[in-house]
Amino acid sequence: MTSIPATGGPALPQERRLVTAIPGPASLARLERKKAHVADGVGTTLPVFVVAAGGGVLLDVDGNSLIDLGSGIAVTTVGNSSTEVVRRVTEQAAAFTHTCFMVTPYDGYVDVCEQLAELTPGDHAKKSALFNSGAEAVENAVKIARVATGRDAVVVFDHAYHGRTNLTMAMTAKNMPYKHGFGPFAGEVYRAPMSYPFRDGLSGEEAAARAIDVIEKQVGATNVACVVIEPVLGEGGFVVPAPGFLPALAAWCRTNDVVLVADEIQSGFCRTGDWFACDDEGVVPDLVTTAKGIAGGLPLAGVTGRADLMDSVHVGGLGGTYGGNPIACAAALGAIEEMRGQDLPGRARAVGELMRSRLEKLQAEHPVIGDLRGRGAMMAIELCHPGTLDPDPVRTAAVSAYCHQQGVVTLTCGTWGNVFRFLPPLSISDALLDEAFDVVAEAFAATA
Template identity: 80%
Template sequence: MTQTLTGGPGLTQERNLVTEVPGPRSRERLARKKAHVADGVGTALPVFVEAAGGGVLRDVDGNTLIDLGSGIAVTTVGNSAEAVVRRVREQLDSFTHTCFMVTPYDAYVDVCEALAEVTPGDHAKKSALFNSGSEAVENAVKIARVATGRDAVVVFDHAYHGRTNLTMAMTAKVMPYKHGFGPFAGEVYRAPMSYPLRDGLSGEQAAARAVEVMEKQVGADNLACVVIEPVQGEGGFVVPAPGFLPALARWCREHGVVLVADEVQSGFCRTGDWFACDHEGVVPDLVTTAKGIAGGLPLAAVTGRAELMDAVHTGGLGGTYGGNPLACAAALGALEEMRTHDLVGRAREVGAILHERLGALAAEHPVVAEVRGRGAMVAVELCVPGTTEPDAARTAAVAAACHAAGVVVLTCGTYGNVIRVLPPLSTTDALLHEGLDVLAEAFAATA
């Protein structure tokens, strides 16, 4: 198997710090950010990047950092992947925009055709393209409501679905995503998620608990759709117990409820299969995608059963920039990279390394309550040893130590106590191991 992808602006694939992190030039630019960018737009690591590729980022001070975040699961194929750059340049030479709703173009249809091939299930499918994961989720709800003639939406504890008004209502965590932004959209209900570390339930038991809530508090006859992340992202990389998703899918099918799989963070090879649903053979009615779909360009999609997608009247779906030609070209390039380099297989290789190394870390540091995830989407949850009491302070300290040492890691979780690892699948084993060495050193230094 080809281990690394081509692409990137001639970057040496190694960590190299020539200044402190952030360095003086990044700090100068941070002052400009303070003057001109709204304070509500935060940054996890205030280094200004001038080049990126493979598994590294180079900042304006000349520091080369190991990337274990992929821009929040976006640059799965790496930054500047060859096929993405080539196809975008070719499209750029032709035209940048016409608006598909005014005068259509092939690339939009090509992406929809490709999505029908790779998303779960062999039924007839259609797609609509948008700009962001939030837009995709919101439009999936619109489609489900029209198709069923029902209004209610069920989501789950710890869910993250976006920052638009409807998706804020669907997102569980208040701070920073919802605080002060209400009132929110109505007819959104929350069911308990399968969270094995915290509930100790089997998948079937957790599904029965969720179904009881849906039937008692909503009623199947009122329910348009159940929206779930097959592996939760911002909520803490929560992997439901085996059997939970299939049981939910059966219940939805029996009651005419649309099952929407939010694969915005987990889709496109990230979990060691094309989609996280594939691990248990779950075939959702609608799938929402974004992030890894287009190698860093803004694109999102709703893909689903043709009869559901066609339920919406002509003109009811769309948007000025949805399915922009450059973003579509990037998506076709990203899919080319995924197939050419067997990134499904690569994600499994990365996952094996992550579980081995992070498992060893857990054995050494009792603060690690659990290592979990699928493929190259793995996290550690930190709790007060011997309990499930979240240790957010230690989590923040570990992340800060990694950043100072030139390794980009991200935190997440309802309680702010989860470190997530999302390396580009273009990274090398050597870079991955070095990044995990730094993570281990950060745990030791903050003990």
């Protein structure tokens, strides 16, 4: 068993420990309070109340220590309460918590924008604007593209997830729970087929030609302001497009003066083994949206892109009261320092190798696992009825429930709810990760 320093308290033991059923009595009591005061529409995957977290574990109010394979949906990449994040946040909170950058600016905002210009793909001149959430970043990227091009149409893809605002719900593919009953949605959003190698069997070039054909015939290149794509799908099932798909789309966008927006909100900041998923094939988007892992658990998002595009919007057209909050910016600078200093892209690749080796063995033993895919510490398995492409969400839910009962936090996703996504914090130890996949293996055996 290893330990990590937990700022402000004793070391948090890095172990899986169950002292009650999951959820325990203290969590169950708090769930009653949640039921009384929190809207039912705010769902919970694993109903335990957390009191501390760090390294690779979550400690609940009953004293159970759970292994974390979710990172708060790819947010705590550098771990919870990362030393450098906590230090910078504490210093900034003591100095000031808010002025609104649009009223009186401060260095932290500019510092984050400088880091984004350096880290995002491409060596061209770049500028950024900061926001609160991934959905805000995507929506503002669309605003920028529309002003810059003078066009209206937005192209997105099957299985996409881009957020929960009105525009980003329109851009998101999955109805339940994200869109159901919330329409009407924003217009001028068009959907093209995504490269999904497990299901379509197409090469990247073939899949791109299919998508481009739909765009040209159903929308028209001269009407398209932007193509918005997750380089690796998030909620849609961690689908990695076939090699060549993204470069072909990027080439088409350049030829037709269409803004290519890479939604790197879940895949960015070291998660895939590169700083950004686009780096894998050398794709350089015009705009990149970021959030989640950028700030070690605090709410921050950004749009970074070509300076000429970013400057096309009139003064006052971008912003928001809390966008680029000084404490969130301090957290981001701390998280980026941790990512650099600890070579977290390299750590993500090592975590990915460990997860892939365990999942390959599991796939060989359980034919319900139809596909294993992902890059770095963004790995997934898709469950289908053996010998078919028919999704098996029932088995997926059963396996996940078993893992939860045994103290391992797992997340599912995918259009059909039949995909496990594995997103451990990069601060997790190899031993703890190995133990978590022992439990995953037990879950498949127990639900066979």
